[in-house]
Amino acid sequence: MAEGMQKRLQGELEKFQNVQKDVGKHVNLRQQLEGQLSENTLVKEELDRLEEGAGVYKMIGPALIKQDLGEAKQTVQKRIDYINGELKRHENLIKELEKKADNHRETLNKLQHQFQQAQVKAAAKS
Amino acid sequence: MDPRHLNRLKEEQQKAIYETKERIKQCESFKSDYKALQNRLKTLPDSVNHDIMVPFGKLAFMPGKIVHTNEVMVLLGDNWFAERSAKQAAEIAGRRMKELDKKVKELNDQMRLLEPRLGFTSDLQTELQGKEDVREIREEFDEEQERLWNDRHRESVKRQKEQERLKAAATGTTPMAQKVEGSSLSDEQLWARLDQLERQEAERAEMDSDEWKEEEEEDNSSRKKKKNDENMRRVSFADENHPKTLGLQMSQNDDDEEEEDDDLSEGTDSDDDDDDEEGSDADGEEEDSDCKTKRRTIFFSHTKTPAVSQSGRGEAVEINSPSDIYKLFQPPSILKKSPARERWNESSGSASVSVRGGSIPEDSTMTSHTVDTATHIPSIASSAQKAFSGQIVERQTQDTQHHTGQTHGAEPQRRVSKFRAKRMGQSDPS
Numbered sequence: 234m235a236e237g238m239q240k241r242l243q244g245e246l247e248k249f250q251n252v253q254k255d256v257g258k259h260v261n262l263r264q265q266l267e268g269q270l271s272e273n274t275l276v277k278e279e280l281d282r283l284e285e286g287a288g289v290y291k292m293i294g295p296a297l298i299k300q301d302l303g304e305a306k307q308t309v310q311k312r313i314d315y316i317n318g319e320l321k322r323h324e325n326l327i328k329e330l331e332k333k334a335d336n337h338r339e340t341l342n343k344l345q346h347q348f349q350q351a352q353v354k355a356a357a358k359s
Numbered sequence: 360m361d362p363r364h365l366n367r368l369k370e371e372q373q374k375a376i377y378e379t380k381e382r383i384k385q386c387e388s389f390k391s392d393y394k395a396l397q398n399r400l401k402t403l404p405d406s407v408n409h410d411i412m413v414p415f416g417k418l419a420f421m422p423g424k425i426v427h428t429n430e431v432m433v434l435l436g437d438n439w440f441a442e443r444s445a446k447q448a449a450e451i452a453g454r455r456m457k458e459l460d461k462k463v464k465e466l467n468d469q470m471r472l473l474e475p476r477l478g479f480t481s482d483l484q485t486e487l488q489g490k491e492d493v494r495e496i497r498e499e500f501d502e503e504q505e506r507l508w509n510d511r512h513r514e515s516v517k518r519q520k521e522q523e524r525l526k527a528a529a530t531g532t533t534p535m536a537q538k539v540e541g542s543s544l545s546d547e548q549l550w551a552r553l554d555q556l557e558r559q560e561a562e563r564a565e566m567d568s569d570e571w572k573e574e575e576e577e578d579n580s581s582r583k584k585k586k587n588d589e590n591m592r593r594v595s596f597a598d599e600n601h602p603k604t605l606g607l608q609m610s611q612n613d614d615d616e617e618e619e620d621d622d623l624s625e626g627t628d629s630d631d632d633d634d635d636e637e638g639s640d641a642d643g644e645e646e647d648s649d650c651k652t653k654r655r656t657i658f659f660s661h662t663k664t665p666a667v668s669q670s671g672r673g674e675a676v677e678i679n680s681p682s683d684i685y686k687l688f689q690p691p692s693i694l695k696k697s698p699a700r701e702r703w704n705e706s707s708g709s710a711s712v713s714v715r716g717g718s719i720p721e722d723s724t725m726t727s728h729t730v731d732t733a734t735h736i737p738s739i740a741s742s743a744q745k746a747f748s749g750q751i752v753e754r755q756t757q758d759t760q761h762h763t764g765q766t767h768g769a770e771p772q773r774r775v776s777k778f779r780a781k782r783m784g785q786s787d788p789s
Contacts, residue, residue, distance in 0.1 A: 272436040279435045279451065288442030290432065297432070297440060305439065312437070 238348045245344055249337035256330045263323045270316045277309050365484050372477045379473060383466045386459050393456045400449040404429045516545065 280302070283289070289305045290297040300308075403409070406428065413423035431448040432440050443451065678684055775783070 269437070276435040276437055276439050279433075279441060280439075283441055283443075290440040290442070292438040292440060309437075309439065 238344070238351060242341070242344050242348060245337060245341045249334065249341055252330055252334045252337055256327060256334055259323055259327045259330065263320060263327065266316055266320045266323065270313065270320065273309055273313045273316065277306070277313065280306050280309060362484070362487060365480060365487070369477065369480050369484070372473060372480060376470065376473045376477065379466055379470050383463055383470070386463045386466065390456055390459045390463075393452045393459070397449050397452045397456075400431070400445045400452065403431075404445045 280289070283302060285302065287302060289300045289302050291300050291305070292298075403425075407426075409425040409428060411423060411425055412420040415421050429444050431443050431445055433443050433448050433451055435441050678687065
């Protein structure tokens, strides 16, 4: 009886830890995305300040490739939008994962409680 | 508060503060870098060529020349470059410095938040350790215990009250003196007592109005005594099983000699029935029901005041409703004195007067009728004084309305509005 309880406890604990890891991963990704977003916003600002005909280059690998100003602006804008979308998706994921983690935590607590009570009873009997 | 927890909290707070400090330092270094860059950019276009040592890989340099001194490739971010002149590049650097300034300010604000927190935790710690003069008082709160204590407290208070009451009964001291003794009144009871006294004040104020002056003169003495005795009221209810809270007095007293009433919480209830302070009648209301055995009864007795009128008639003294009281004793009316009313009162005699709300008959033939016995509406003669007679009257008929059974001249002088006077003057120039 006690062993069964223990096994259940272990199982729940593992699940809980997995969920927590996922949450952590997604949080990191999200932070990264945020950094990229701010960077791209800066780039956009500078591009806007550039007058027409100024040279814009994109670093692809070890080489600098000339780009058209208009095109560059569009590309950067698209990138910004993409990052925003990703950010929202990640946020939702994180929220769901956190909810799952909470549930697991509750069940863990309950099980622990029961386990302790069972132990107390067993100790009282013997 | 577990000291270990406190230590842990302190650690976390210190870590947070440390991190913020680090970030501030970094920002400051960036700023200084940008400053240096700006300076360099300013001097770069000074000459067309510059002799420099060009870095070659990680570990080597080579002598070389900078030829395009004004053309600067600026990294905008995310692998994007822009070709700018030296001046423009300097401007970009300046903008970045401003951003950094903002960041530093934010971090400083954060520091300002974090540092006091650390201070509080430290203070708490020292308090716990008892090094300072401040000590922490701890009381364990256990619901069970509290409840038990409350019950015991209540019982002991009740016992105390009982004792005092017995003592009062035995010694028979004056109520006022005993009042002073009764310091075991709980808060609730004190409030109830205050309410009671307030009400008595109000009643006394009422009594001081004109209508009551005569009666007051008559039984001034009895009233005085009554006032003294107002402190203890006895109210008896027809329903003897009426439950009362907090154990009332059970001893009965036919005379007006009252005993102390410690449990004033029922004072609120009994006062509702005490409206008969208005000396109207004593015989009707005094129900000295014998309830010595029943614990919870309130007895109510009045001083004997002379009945106002006609109770000596052959009518049964049976009183079943407030209207009976009215019929029997006819207290002075509380309504304003107006000629119409007086006439009405005179003519109606002792019959029960029931006024039919606001409904006034439409036909003007009623105007000449006098009042019958019992339940009949007063004549419309008073319509001249009423706001609206219920009928629309042409000017000509004003005269007919005035000359009714009662003589107009008999009416005492009454204030008439200018307009009415004018109208009346027009129709009847008198």
